[in-house]
Amino acid sequence: MEIITGVERRRRWRDEDKLWIVAEAEAPGAVLAAVARRHEVSRGQLFQWRRQVRRGELSAAPIVPEFVPVRVMAPPAIAAPCVEKRAAAAPGAGHEAASRLQSPPSSPGRIEIVLPDGTCVRVDDGVGLTALRRVMTVVRA
Template sequence: MMGQEILIDVERRRRWAVARKLSILSEVGVDGATVSDVARRHDLTRQHLYQWRNWLRQHSSVAARDVRFLPVECMDDRGAVAGPADVTRPGRVDIVLHNGRTIGVSGDPPDALLARIIRIAETA
């Protein structure tokens, strides 16, 4: 006669705050960390992270709260602040995000476009 095994276990269901989800998602891509690496680090499945990403894309206003623009001073190679004539010349600005990714911006794009690019790069 074959014995049967009955497994009784408490279903493990965790609730994650939106801020915590964003924090975990922002780790993807930092120092080459993959979705699998981040999922393992937080004892999650890859599917969890993909679901969170999709939810974020659908509710982009949540991610938009954290996008803020700060004044920028142009500096030359020596670290000196450039004069007013240099500021008007369209140049390149590199924006380093929390997740370690860098966005290079040239010219003067509209704020809404730049905010959208930042949101996409942070949640991708």
């Protein structure tokens, strides 16, 4: 139940939302009144959107490819190799523990991001966008 305390205004529906609701209403076995109730839309409005879809007046916006500028830079002459930050090695672990902290050789599917403050993030090409955003948010903080 929605309680409106101020002046009631018209809701603005995005075309994608309208198309989604119409598609749900036209699915096999769907009950138009139930779909309208679930999305808090009048049945008349839903019939109007269906008519618009059938006439071609309401359609999804075409997906336009978008290019993002990328700048490839030569590594700075004084840049130190990227070092993985792991738990500190146990005292007396010697050369073996130190060699694990050095960056592994670059593999073709690996992406290395070096921030201006020297922080380095290495990910494989299979990392998800959501996971990478979370990591970058934490690193920048």
